[in-house]
Amino acid sequence: MKWQGRRQSNNVRDQRQSGGSSGGGMSSGMIMSLITLFFRGGITKTKILIGVVVLGSPVSGGQSFGYH
Amino acid sequence: MEWLFWGVLFLVGNPLDIISPSSGFSSGQSQYQPAAGEEELFQFVKVVIADTEDVWTKLFSQHGATYKEPTLNVFNRSVQSACGAASSATGPFYCPADQSAYIDLGFYEDLSRRFGAPGDFAMAYVIAHEIGHHIQNLMGTSAKVQQARSRLSEADYNKLSVQLELQADFYAGVWAHHAQKMNDILEKGDIEEALSAASAIGDDKIQKQTQGYVTPESFTHGTSEQRVRWFRKGFTTGDMGQGDTFDANSL
Numbered sequence: 001m002k003w004q005g006r007r008q009s010n011n012v013r014d015q016r017q018s019g020g021s022s023g024g025g026m027s028s029g030m031i032m033s034l035i036t037l038f039f040r041g042g043i044t045k046t047k048i049l050i051g052v053v054v055l056g057s058p059v060s061g062g063q064s065f066g067y068h
Numbered sequence: 069m070e071w072l073f074w075g076v077l078f079l080v081g082n083p084l085d086i087i088s089p090s091s092g093f094s095s096g097q098s099q100y101q102p103a104a105g106e107e108e109l110f111q112f113v114k115v116v117i118a119d120t121e122d123v124w125t126k127l128f129s130q131h132g133a134t135y136k137e138p139t140l141n142v143f144n145r146s147v148q149s150a151c152g153a154a155s156s157a158t159g160p161f162y163c164p165a166d167q168s169a170y171i172d173l174g175f176y177e178d179l180s181r182r183f184g185a186p187g188d189f190a191m192a193y194v195i196a197h198e199i200g201h202h203i204q205n206l207m208g209t210s211a212k213v214q215q216a217r218s219r220l221s222e223a224d225y226n227k228l229s230v231q232l233e234l235q236a237d238f239y240a241g242v243w244a245h246h247a248q249k250m251n252d253i254l255e256k257g258d259i260e261e262a263l264s265a266a267s268a269i270g271d272d273k274i275q276k277q278t279q280g281y282v283t284p285e286s287f288t289h290g291t292s293e294q295r296v297r298w299f300r301k302g303f304t305t306g307d308m309g310q311g312d313t314f315d316a317n318s319l
Contacts, residue, residue: 008117011139067210067232068289
């Protein structure tokens with residue numbers, strides 16, 4: 001395709017990120033600490049229920065995914 | 069105390085969202101260093117999007133409508149869209165909720181190595197297909213499909229999905245037709261690259277590669293032959309009126 005020197009859109013957003021944990025992400029150490037904290041004191045029915053509700057909730061906040 | 073912590077975490081949101089790197093330019097994010105050649109690919113993508121803006125603005129205008137330009141989000145690793153968190157493994161996609169397309173530039177390599185469809189115009193076709201979903205969003209087609217979803221069985225919805233996807237292929241072809249007329253964009257072999265990409269990502273071909281057999285009732289995008297045919301039809305005619313895959317006698 002002939003594209004060199006042609007108009008470039010302003011509607012392209014660069015969301016590339018550097019490697020490793022950055023921005024709002026958690027490090028694996030932090031995640032492990034949270035898991036350890038969660039299971040401290042043993043597994044109870046309430047903890048299982050919370051786990052199911054939290055992890056089972058849609059990542060999208062209830063919206064279905066887009067189109068490929 | 070422990071429960072208070074987890075209660076707060078639950079109310080704040082899904083932990084998977086926290087685990088996933090956030091979108092945009094949040095504080096603390098270090099400057100991204102693109103790999104060699106990636107910046108050129110990034111600029112190429114910007115030109116393709118500009119071409120889609122030129123074409124669809126003109127076509128909408130001819131029908132007395134205004135084209136609302138979408139945003140293309142280029143990401144690597146992971147991204148947060150209004151449709152949820154996605155990773156590079158998700159592949160390119162369009163999210164109607166934020167009227168944005170999302171693509172990892174690494175997909176260019178995937179097209180070449182994994183799908184055997186190299187070339188810049190293969191990538192242009194993929195982008196034009198996602199913009200095709202934006203056209204469907206603006207025209208209300210995807211909303212109708214979503215409304216029908218709750219009433220349909222999975223198999224019936226899959227058929228509707230195939231019609232939607234083939235129409236996006238058709239719109240990609242319409243774009244190529246008019247972009248050539250307006251801006252003389254094509255080089256020798258470009259259309260073959262697009263057709264090769266359309267063929268490579270047909271449901272039948274992917275299923276054969278991944279599971280060794282084909283289950284047509286689970287198709288969501290159409291066969292290789294269908295995808296090639298609808299792109300070609302859009303490119304040959306350039307006529308939006310001929311892309312009604314929902315009313316076609318044969319897909």
